[in-house]
Amino acid sequence: MVGNKSRNGRISSLIVNIVLILVALACIVPVMLVISISLSSMDAIYETGYTFLPRGFNFKAYEYIFRDMGQILTSYGVSIRVVLIGGFVSVLFTAMIAYPMSKKSFRYKKQVTFIVFFTMLFNGGLVPSYMLMTNMLQLKNTIWALILPYLISGWNVMMVRTFFQGLPDEIFEAATVDGCGEYRIFFTIVLPMSKPAIATVALLQVLKYWNDWWLGLLYIEQDALVPLQYMLYRLMNNISEMQRQMMEGLGLGAETFPTEPARMAMAVVAAGPMLCVFPFFQKYFAKGMTVGAVKG
Amino acid sequence: MSKVTTTAKKEIRIRHSKYENKRTFVLLSMCLPALILIFIFNYIPMGGLILAFKNYDYSKGIFGSDWVWFDNFKFFFKSQDALRVTVNTIAYNVVFIITSLVGALIIAVFLYEVRSKKLLKTYQTMYFFPYFLSWSVVSFIVFSFMEYDYGILNNILEKLGMEPILWYSEPKCWRFIIPVLNLWKTIGYNTIVFYAGIIGIDPTLYEAAAIDGANKYQIARRIMVPQIGALIVMMALLKVGKIFHSDFGLFYIVPLNAGSLYSATDVIDTYVYRALVTGGDTGMTVAIGFYQSLVGLCLVLLSNWLVKKFSEENAMF
Structure with missing residues (x-):
């Protein structure tokens, strides 16, 4: 009974943390995307499109x-x-x-x-x-x-x-x-x-x-x-x-x-x-x- | 004797009132710069509303133009645009109010579970971040997702073996995208307001409920939400008062003013702006603005009256 309750508690706190982290990522990652594109090479963009991590990393732009x-x-x-x-x-x-x-x-x-x-x-x-x-x-x-x-x-x-x-x-x-x-x-x-x-x-x-x-x-x-x-x-x-x-x-x-x-x-x-x-x-x-x- | 005192009193009163007059004058002089600005930038445009009842002719000037009374309003309300932009404006705002309040409430309740101060601060900072972005910056972000050839969304569709979508000419998608963007931009702000409300609740209430065997969901539902009920209602009604206005950037800048999206993105504000820049009928555009402001005023008064009935101390005025 007690074990069950604390497991429930752990699961619910896990869910809470996952949701909080996902929302936090949703707020930050789109901004990172813009930065990533600015650091990618044009060839890489032709090839794979925009990516969340820069491809063909360079400062040319x-x-x-x-x-x-x-x-x-x-x-x-x-x-x-x-x-x-x-x-x-x-x-x-x-x-x-x-x-x-x-x-x-x-x-x-x-x-x-x-x-x-x-x-x-x-x-x-x-x-x-x-x-x-x-x-x-x-x-x-x-x-x-x-x-x-x-x-x-x-x-x-x-x-x-x-x-x-x-x-x-x-x-x-x-x-x-x-x-x-x-x-x-x-x-x-x-x-x-x-x-x-x-x-x-x-x-x-x-x-x-x-x-x-x-x-x-x-x-x-x-x-x-x-x-x-x-x-x-x-x-x-x-x-x-x-x-x-x-x-x-x-x-x-x-x-x-x-x-x-x-x-x-x-x-x-x-x-x-x-x-x-x-x-x-x-x-x-x-x-x-x-x-x-x-x-x- | 008594004569002397009355003259003395009179003397004092005169001197006092002179002093008071001077003080009033000084205080008024402090108001003056702001009052002049308010007069020019707020009250003169209100006077310009008489154009709503005139057929504006540049050569005749504002006062010389002919009166047409309610023709401008009739013309607008008979057009199909009136219904479309009004329905769009209200429908979006209703969706915004529900999603942003419910979303922020859930996040605020979840945040209460976080014990680590450092983690809490990190979350709040991250949630607040989109609030600091201007819509023109957001339009770059949205573009990175929706661009046809390289955009993230089409990348994903391609990987799933689906056809890419021309996002900037699919009004259906924008009915969903716009509320998401609004939620994204406002969630941090609303969350902090609600979170401040929740930490203000007496913690013994939770302890008592926990001893009685209530689980976390029950505590949130039966204690937290009712305890900050007044705050929620106030936030909602503040937004209801603005239900006839919309954030111009979200509806004009972010969709890149794409003509094919108008059925989903055209709201009163963008309609008036477009009429202004394309040199539309001045009288009618003023009339639309008047309609918007007037209904807005009624809604503010109505919502304030409702708040007053509900909880006196949360009324705006």
Whole structure:
């Protein structure tokens, strides 16, 4: 009886572990596949198709890409600029509006909160926004088209506000008695005390800007302003064009150019570096969801 | 005497209200940058919704264009597209909600069985990984599986002695592929939320049940799931509120905007986008967006009302 029970336990824990491992593999292996293709030789691909482990292992595709880095470097530049400016301004403005909203004594607390909150419920949709950006603001083909639309998100504002509400009142009272102005309280007391909330918003915004191809798709036509993810989109849809450009640039014939590995190598070079960074911060991303209570 | 105190009080009150006014002004100035951005990028487009009731003519401008009232809506709802994109949008979202919640719940319950901290962390990191990939990167991964000549899926079919499939022109397959991709991308996120809920449950409940002879399945079914029931309902209703919206990248970028797949991949968002870039009737595209936003709003309000009835503290507002 006892033996039977522990055997059941062992079998069930075996099943649990097998399922967990299979799901983990399903999350990781597809990414490995892309890397494997980028390291395979074109001959091996002709022969056996794509494989999960590289065949005819070589770095040729990367060599070609690094010899003609033009568009990748430009796109890295655009994405980094967008992330830095967008991330910084976004965090600053989000925290600045969240602070008055967190104060019970602020006279327009209700009105401001409603203005922010309503944007979470209703929006004008794609076409009016597009007309605003292109006709009214004339932002097409400017870097601002990649930054401005994402700066303020109602969800982030509400999250930071909720965090601020949890800060102890006594500190503000003491600071006010000492004659500190609101800006001074905000920058020297509130912000330093709110590092977890600020870090969460910063990381959410960095991920959003870094992974964004949507604004590029809508508003960018010039090569000099194409962000990384949108570059990958164009690459996927127009591999022959890229191939032609690279072959011209490097003076290669069609038969020597490793099209398939080069395509995947571009994806690895473009997406890889940040993908190694984000997982270290995953607890903040998970928190973003659970802290996001909007009430109050 | 009393006169003196009243004037003094008045004086104090005036000074106080002056101070309060100044403070209000300062606080408002802190809101200003964000409020200006919200006004421009959220409220002006909402004003643009009047175009839904007009026949937009570029030369006449937004305000000068002629009113056609509900013609744009009529035109859209009479077309066959309206039904197709609406049904697709809702059907996919319903499948997404069920699969992603059930999947994450099972994984979270399983994770609770893992005792080793290190192993637990490794699993969670791996499950979270797809969350960090953009859809344009995912489209490369999907391409590696579905490419006709070299793709993994056709390799396997070939080994099994079956005919290769032109994946990018088989809408039937995509009805299955799209939910799988959605599950794959969101499982880590949802799992962590549920797992956090499960470790918050009082462990004496399990111990009591185990002493009473309950097996693991019974414990999961009768204790874990009901204990985090409110969390599950909240997650589901949050998603129900967005049932009219879909992740554009999943439906447009990943299937490479293949025309032969539209019957399976066309949702409201992709339909509106395509109408926009092909220079479709502006009034009608605005009308579709309006329809989407309005129904979305009703669903959010409805689901919030339901949550409130169910458990007050989990309501969004």
